[in-house]
Amino acid sequence: MAAADGVLPHVPESRSAVPTTSSRPRPAQSRRQAAATKRKYQASSEAPLAKRRSETSFLPAKKTAAKETPRAFKGKAQKTFSPKRSSAGASDGNQERKPGIKTSSLFKNNPEIPELHRPVVKQVQEKVFTSDAFQALDLHPHLISTINTVLKMSSMTSVQKQSIPVLLEGRDALVRSQTGSGKTLAYCIPVVQSLQAMKSKIQRGDGPYALILVPTRELALQSFDTVQKLLKPFTWIVPGVLMGGEKRKSEKARLRKGINILIATPGRLVDHIKSTKNIHFCRLRWLILDEADRILDLGFEKDITVILNAINAECQERQNVLLSATLTEGVTWLADISLHDPVSISVLDESHDQSNPESKGIHEASPQAGDELDSFAIPASLEQYVTVVPSKLRLVSLAGFVLQKCKFERDQKLIIFFSSCELVDFHYNLFLQTLLSGSGALAPGGLPCASTRLKFLRLHGDLEQEERTAVFQEFSHSKSGVLLCTDVAARGLDLPQVTWIVQYNAPSSPAEYIHRIGRTARIGCHGSSLLILAPSEAEYVNSLASHKINVSEIKMEDILSVLTRDDCFKGRRWGSQKPRPVGPQDIRERATVLQTVFEDYVHSSERTVAGAKKALQSFIRAYATYPRELKHIFHIRSLHLGHVAKSFGLRDAPKNLSALATKKKKANLKRPDLHRRTQSKQRLAEILRSEYSSGMETSVTKVREQSKRAGPGSQPRSAIRSQRPALAVGTNESRKPCGGTARLPRKWF
Numbered sequence: 001m002a003a004a005d006g007v008l009p010h011v012p013e014s015r016s017a018v019p020t021t022s023s024r025p026r027p028a029q030s031r032r033q034a035a036a037t038k039r040k041y042q043a044s045s046e047a048p049l050a051k052r053r054s055e056t057s058f059l060p061a062k063k064t065a066a067k068e069t070p071r072a073f074k075g076k077a078q079k080t081f082s083p084k085r086s087s088a089g090a091s092d093g094n095q096e097r098k099p100g101i102k103t104s105s106l107f108k109n110n111p112e113i114p115e116l117h118r119p120v121v122k123q124v125q126e127k128v129f130t131s132d133a134f135q136a137l138d139l140h141p142h143l144i145s146t147i148n149t150v151l152k153m154s155s156m157t158s159v160q161k162q163s164i165p166v167l168l169e170g171r172d173a174l175v176r177s178q179t180g181s182g183k184t185l186a187y188c189i190p191v192v193q194s195l196q197a198m199k200s201k202i203q204r205g206d207g208p209y210a211l212i213l214v215p216t217r218e219l220a221l222q223s224f225d226t227v228q229k230l231l232k233p234f235t236w237i238v239p240g241v242l243m244g245g246e247k248r249k250s251e252k253a254r255l256r257k258g259i260n261i262l263i264a265t266p267g268r269l270v271d272h273i274k275s276t277k278n279i280h281f282c283r284l285r286w287l288i289l290d291e292a293d294r295i296l297d298l299g300f301e302k303d304i305t306v307i308l309n310a311i312n313a314e315c316q317e318r319q320n321v322l323l324s325a326t327l328t329e330g331v332t333w334l335a336d337i338s339l340h341d342p343v344s345i346s347v348l349d350e351s352h353d354q355s356n357p358e359s360k361g362i363h364e365a366s367p368q369a370g371d372e373l374d375s376f377a378i379p380a381s382l383e384q385y386v387t388v389v390p391s392k393l394r395l396v397s398l399a400g401f402v403l404q405k406c407k408f409e410r411d412q413k414l415i416i417f418f419s420s421c422e423l424v425d426f427h428y429n430l431f432l433q434t435l436l437s438g439s440g441a442l443a444p445g446g447l448p449c450a451s452t453r454l455k456f457l458r459l460h461g462d463l464e465q466e467e468r469t470a471v472f473q474e475f476s477h478s479k480s481g482v483l484l485c486t487d488v489a490a491r492g493l494d495l496p497q498v499t500w501i502v503q504y505n506a507p508s509s510p511a512e513y514i515h516r517i518g519r520t521a522r523i524g525c526h527g528s529s530l531l532i533l534a535p536s537e538a539e540y541v542n543s544l545a546s547h548k549i550n551v552s553e554i555k556m557e558d559i560l561s562v563l564t565r566d567d568c569f570k571g572r573r574w575g576s577q578k579p580r581p582v583g584p585q586d587i588r589e590r591a592t593v594l595q596t597v598f599e600d601y602v603h604s605s606e607r608t609v610a611g612a613k614k615a616l617q618s619f620i621r622a623y624a625t626y627p628r629e630l631k632h633i634f635h636i637r638s639l640h641l642g643h644v645a646k647s648f649g650l651r652d653a654p655k656n657l658s659a660l661a662t663k664k665k666k667a668n669l670k671r672p673d674l675h676r677r678t679q680s681k682q683r684l685a686e687i688l689r690s691e692y693s694s695g696m697e698t699s700v701t702k703v704r705e706q707s708k709r710a711g712p713g714s715q716p717r718s719a720i721r722s723q724r725p726a727l728a729v730g731t732n733e734s735r736k737p738c739g740g741t742a743r744l745p746r747k748w749f
């Protein structure tokens, strides 16, 4: 007889939450356990064992609505043991489990998984490499030899072949090409070439000749590294990075000594513009906005205003370059009105228009068809998958996928994207404590045969800079491992040999989807991505298709079936032990064992329960911030709190969460104006506390306070103070809505 679904037999040794074959119960013991189990079932509302054993399908035959029942934040999800029972005094992990403790009824009352009717669309693709060598360009011979010998590159990529000559001519440009196609060198090579060729040799004390703005610290470090390598033969040109996380004093000292190619995150640069005397831009020749569409998002916009005010006040003549894999309408519009005689470079156009070699992918910038702008190129070597998983089964499915890749396959490097720092921390700690062994510190409930082959790392904006840099370096150089992260790692990062991208929480825009999956399959390599959706979110696949993004389905059963390869997850059977073929029932049992391991860990102490609740709360908060156009797919009302709680290892839907939500909802109903205001405030707060900040909370507060004091339509204070010609930011004239990004005023470049 198989172990009951959702019921684990008594485990005498407290640390063995998962039964092993060596501790099989003796007949008398099994009889006692069977009786206990029977009593348990009589007392519970679960179907009797015999009936459940007869269920042959993987999911319950009983069909429920595709949407999870809209009982969010209300009733109890499942009748289970309360966290208190296992948490009190259980932190030492020596708590003895009672016979027949009900664990997870993971496979009951789940919404039906809908058939995915994927419209097959023709994906937009670009050619990565050309056959042309860098020697074909008019570059300094030492620069060419550095590219060949230090960077070990010989032929140009398509975007480099198109951009470098245009930029060397001195034109402004808008550059769009797929992720991992070599955009960094497409702007770094012309910058270095032009600066080394200047007639009056650059002095360190001259200050910045080029300013490169990037959205995150890791990207700043990465770009700095590339610039530094290119500058090897031109030692008189000094590169430098300002990115936060470092003491302001030491950054000031470096600024004082002089930085000629300055790479910075907007927040930190603003901080220096406001507080550092030695910063000036009178010799600036280049302004590069890498990941330009992200930099123009709300949140960065204010910083960019301050930066451009400061620059415009001191220098008018310079070259401006905007780059991204997803240049959207907002950025094109901005370029149309503000770049000087700009050139629009899109590798996509060249790939599409092979019939007319004259046209190439280079155009005078002009408005492009909306359809074309909404479709982004995806590397041809990137295979995209989606799986639809009911909320209760999300956690075990994610863990199953990680185990499949990292325990049973070689050299797999995974990045898993979550929607918040709290979610990253929760899953990181959970996986470390339950799936990883070898540290000798396996948590209560940890798998006795957990793998030493797994390596987990995490990256998000709440970590100390030292840890962020160390993680970035370690994952870069690792052959295998799992990086759990927020969107702080979504843009621009070039982490070699990443084999899989997993999106555990769906991104909030197609652009973010493209950037996340773009961390794999770079520069012609192979890679895959997996998007995990709930049944109520299945329509997201159509939304992706409307942007020419094609995904294939992987069935949840196929992911979970890996658990049958691992005897760690074997539930204890009593009665006949005859070997039998592995079937859906085995998968269910093993998934239940794994879920129980997670639940046991989460309920092992008050601290871990609180951590899970905090993560759940953060998940709900993030879920509420999907943009309007996706709200019909990701609506908080379609979440079943009890089911979602299971995916955080919580046996019950936390009551205080539901109370909080109901209270808020009621209050908001009474005050619709307040509701609207709170929503936008929350959104702003969300953005302000995002990973892209300068790393100095004070600067965020200052920006907030200043804008509050100054009111709408005001100029940044720095500009007023220094009598610089400020921009009319916030005035009705200068701002037009466009694609969620407020349009920027003319003359920023």
Ligand SMILES: Nc1ncnc2c1ncn2[C@@H]1O[C@H](COP(=O)(O)OP(=O)(O)OP(=O)(O)O)[C@@H](O)[C@H]1O
Residues within 6 Å of the ligand: 153, 154, 155, 156, 157, 160, 177, 178, 179, 180, 181, 182, 183, 184, 185, 324, 325, 491, 492, 493, 494, 518, 522, 523
């Ligand atoms: N000509 C080249 N030959 C070989 N490798 C190259 C070449 N140009 C760039 N690369 C490598 O390709 C990888 C991706 O380059 P890069 O990070 O510049 O891409 P990107 O287009 O900026 O990507 P994203 O849009 O994600 O920011 C890097 O490892 C880089 O060193």
